[in-house]
Amino acid sequence: MSVLAELKQRHVAATETLNALKAKLKQKRLLLLDTDVAGYARSQGKTPVTFGPTDLVCCRTLQGHTGKVYSLDWTPEKNRIVSASQDGRLIVWNALTSQKTHAIKLPCAWVMTCAFSPGGQSVACGGLDSVCSIFNLNSPNDKDGNLPVSRMLTGHKGYVSSCQYVPDEETHLITASGDQTCVLWDITTGLKTSVFGGEFQSGHTGDVLRYVTYLFSAFTNVYLEMISAAFLASMFVLGFSVSINGSNSRMFVSSSCDSTVRLWDTRVASRAVRSFHGHEGDVNTVRFFPDGNRFGTGSDDGTCRLFDIRTGHQLQEYSRPHGENEVPHVTSIAFSISGRLLFAGYTMVIAMYGTLYWQRYVVFFSEWCFNSYRPSTVMNVYMYDALFTFQLKFLNQQVVLNLGSLQTSHYGRISCLGLSGDGSALCTGSWDTSLKVSCDL
Amino acid sequence: MQTGSSGEVRSVVGATDTRGKHRISAELKRLEQETRFLEEEFEQLENWREHLLLVKSKLLINIETRPDPLLPVTNGPVNPTWDRWFEGPQESSGCR
Numbered sequence: 001m002s003v004l005a006e007l008k009q010r011h012v013a014a015t016e017t018l019n020a021l022k023a024k025l026k027q028k029r030l031l032l033l034d035t036d037v038a039g040y041a042r043s044q045g046k047t048p049v050t051f052g053p054t055d056l057v058c059c060r061t062l063q064g065h066t067g068k069v070y071s072l073d074w075t076p077e078k079n080r081i082v083s084a085s086q087d088g089r090l091i092v093w094n095a096l097t098s099q100k101t102h103a104i105k106l107p108c109a110w111v112m113t114c115a116f117s118p119g120g121q122s123v124a125c126g127g128l129d130s131v132c133s134i135f136n137l138n139s140p141n142d143k144d145g146n147l148p149v150s151r152m153l154t155g156h157k158g159y160v161s162s163c164q165y166v167p168d169e170e171t172h173l174i175t176a177s178g179d180q181t182c183v184l185w186d187i188t189t190g191l192k193t194s195v196f197g198g199e200f201q202s203g204h205t206g207d208v209l210r211y212v213t214y215l216f217s218a219f220t221n222v223y224l225e226m227i228s229a230a231f232l233a234s235m236f237v238l239g240f241s242v243s244i245n246g247s248n249s250r251m252f253v254s255s256s257c258d259s260t261v262r263l264w265d266t267r268v269a270s271r272a273v274r275s276f277h278g279h280e281g282d283v284n285t286v287r288f289f290p291d292g293n294r295f296g297t298g299s300d301d302g303t304c305r306l307f308d309i310r311t312g313h314q315l316q317e318y319s320r321p322h323g324e325n326e327v328p329h330v331t332s333i334a335f336s337i338s339g340r341l342l343f344a345g346y347t348m349v350i351a352m353y354g355t356l357y358w359q360r361y362v363v364f365f366s367e368w369c370f371n372s373y374r375p376s377t378v379m380n381v382y383m384y385d386a387l388f389t390f391q392l393k394f395l396n397q398q399v400v401l402n403l404g405s406l407q408t409s410h411y412g413r414i415s416c417l418g419l420s421g422d423g424s425a426l427c428t429g430s431w432d433t434s435l436k437v438s439c440d441l
Numbered sequence: 442m443q444t445g446s447s448g449e450v451r452s453v454v455g456a457t458d459t460r461g462k463h464r465i466s467a468e469l470k471r472l473e474q475e476t477r478f479l480e481e482e483f484e485q486l487e488n489w490r491e492h493l494l495l496v497k498s499k500l501l502i503n504i505e506t507r508p509d510p511l512l513p514v515t516n517g518p519v520n521p522t523w524d525r526w527f528e529g530p531q532e533s534s535g536c537r
Contacts, residue, residue: 003462004461004462004465007462007465007466007469008465010469011465011468011469011472014469014472014473014476015472017476018472018475018476018479021476021479021480021483022479024483025479025482025483025486028483028486029486037497037500040494040497040498040501041497041501044498044501046501049512049513056511059526059527060526096525096526290503290507291500291503293496293499293500294496294500308493308496310492310496311489311492311493311496313489313493315496315497315500336509336511336512337507337508337509337510337511338503338504338505338507338508338509338512338515339500339503339504339507340504340505340509340512341509341511341512386504422510422520422522422523423509423510423511424510424511424520424522424523424525424526425510425526426511437526439510439511439523439526439527440510440511440512440513441527
């Protein structure tokens with residue numbers, strides 16, 4: 001046999017070996033998932049947490065924004081919150097006293113995200129201007145009475161949808177952007193330290209849609225949207241998300257445009273440590289589990305999932321019941337301080353057709369109908385027992401967080417969630433312009 | 442070498458393929474390298490079965506030992522500052 005013929009034969013054999021190995025590997029991974037966390041917990045004799053109807057109550061309502069609240073963040077110490085709104089302002093609150101300590105007029109009103117620095121001295125925000133702006137809360141106001149921007153972090157080629165300070169570092173933060181990259185910034189110099197991702201730079205059509213939906217949402221209030229045919233807001237704020245590991249601040253996770261989540265080491269920007277597969281739709285929100293060895297995700301496929309960072313395995317899936325034509329997109333998630341509770345904020349999107357854009361178009365109109373007749377059903381926060389997949393019983397479709405009485409419920413979509421530093425309170429921000437703080441009685 | 446939608450690799454080395462032996466040799470090396478990576482991953486999976494059991498048990502221990510103010514019943518010391526949300530205002534100007 002000639003050398004060439006022999007090589008060809010070996011090539012064919014090697015191809016067959018590789019394919020067989022891939023199939024074996026896939027099978028093995030499936031077998032390894034024979035019990036999820038819920039199965040394991042049950043086998044250890046654990047039972048789901050039970051909540052009474054008044055166990056979680058709303059103890060503060062923070063009023064002051066004149067537009068939809070898009071984002072919120074607590075200080076690591078106990079009581080302060082920064083919120084970002086459609087009204088083009090950041091407000092810093094003392095949640096305990098309900099007082100506003102700062103109302104910051106933003107140079108660009110189209111804000112999407114905000115964050116508090118670890119020491120509580122600064123706040124950061126980002127949005128459609130593709131810039132992350134830093135404000136030092138101790139600076140004197142300028143001649144117009146506004147708090148001046150102390151640093152602008154420029155360089156992203158798309159909107160900034162998520163930002164988070166590196167824990168315990170007042171001078172570093174990470175942003176996630178519609179340009180499909182995450183950037184680690186040095187605030188002192190205003191320069192990029194590292195850029196993560198970027199191989200999907202061009203042509204992601206979902207991106208254009210997010211710009212349009214943000215713009216539309218920014219120009220309408222919650223009532224106007226109910227009577228408009230282009231209720232695009234289901235898409236808005238569902239931008240790329242980032243979460244830094246509280247136990248090892250060199251690691252962070254970011255959602256990617258291909259329904260995956262990536263784990264990054266800030267020392268290695270060239271490639272992700274690992275990709276996590278499982279979701280069947282865009283991943284809108286990611287959040288590290290308190291112990292730093294796992295993280296949770298929320299997606300347009302209507303589910304939240306828990307992943308293990310070391311193996312890449314999906315440990316658990318959380319989903320809520322919904323009608324056949326309804327797709328509850330997850331917009332935000334948070335864990336309680338022990339990790340036992342998972343809070344998931346949803347928006348209800350009705351899918352009428354199978355194809356992507358038709359589906360979304362009809363969704364806008366349908367959501368308007370849905371909203372008019374059953375306003376409370378789109379504004380849901382569900383609380384899951386993270387060890388089991390059961391929704392905790394008292395949270396039902398008619399009530400948001402069952403806050404004791406309907407007067408204390410949000411009447412607009414809940415766009416953001418966050419737990420206080422000591423885990424004693426959950427804050428929810430809504431399109432009804434208010435923030436509410438809830439605690440366990 | 443082509444990859445189908447299921448991730449399967451199809452050999453395009455046909456009987457009438459006239460590409461040089463160097464090119465085929467290079468492709469063969471790539472296939473063999475990928476096979477080695479996958480074999481390593483397969484071995485690691487065996488270890489991961491134990492690891493996953495450990496992960497789940499650690500998750501359970503972790504969750505149950507950390508005091509959580511939002512749970513109706515929690516282990517560990519209760520921090521009195523958790524109740525600050527239910528304390529009245531510091532000023533008594535409202536109480537006339």
